[in-house]
Amino acid sequence: AQRVTQPEKLLSVFKGAPVELKCNYSYSGSPELFWYVQYSRQRLQLLLRHISRESIKGFTADLNKGETSFHLKKPFAQEEDSAMYYCALSGRGSSNTGKLIFGQGTTLQVKP
């Protein structure tokens, strides 16, 4: 079965604390993994994808195929990081690229 699991509905941290948003997936094959973010009153937007191996706004995520995980990390949280974060996966190949499977989302709350 194709599934993305985000175990935490809400993660609340203080400004400057490290953040780790967990994501585990189940997929038969070699998926592409993404993190999408939705700030208050804004559209859902791509934060980062595993194939680009970038750090965006201080966030990084490493794909661990052995543990089938793609956790999102940031060493020092900022108040502007408060948002809803979705982990998503897509299959490879042209027949799968338009279909994203999302986790339930984690609300990150960064307190001052």
Add this chain to the structure above:
Amino acid sequence: KAGVTQTPRYLIKTRGQQVTLSCSPISGHRSVSWYQQTPGQGLQFLFEYFSETQRNKGNFPGRFSGRQFSNSRSEMNVSTLELGDSALYLCASSYSGSGGSPNEQFFGPGTRLTVL
């Protein structure tokens, strides 16, 4: 470039009616995907259209259908509305070139459908 636009933004219907939602992708994008977002089920994939053809489909009943026009604009239709169809419907567009890797999906603001 203008972003993905969806019309209407809000819609109220009654059970048994049908509804059509519209999505205009970013210029040059040929793939349009539709998602249903509800508090209970989260974001669920409905279907994807590419070059006027449905390329992928999620696990929704046949009451949910869509189409894509030659200018890549897409519509989705829900017939015989049920209370459970109340949701935010999002569309997303991507370039989806000839390569096998998925391209970034750009989301619209959504259409909020309420079924009474």
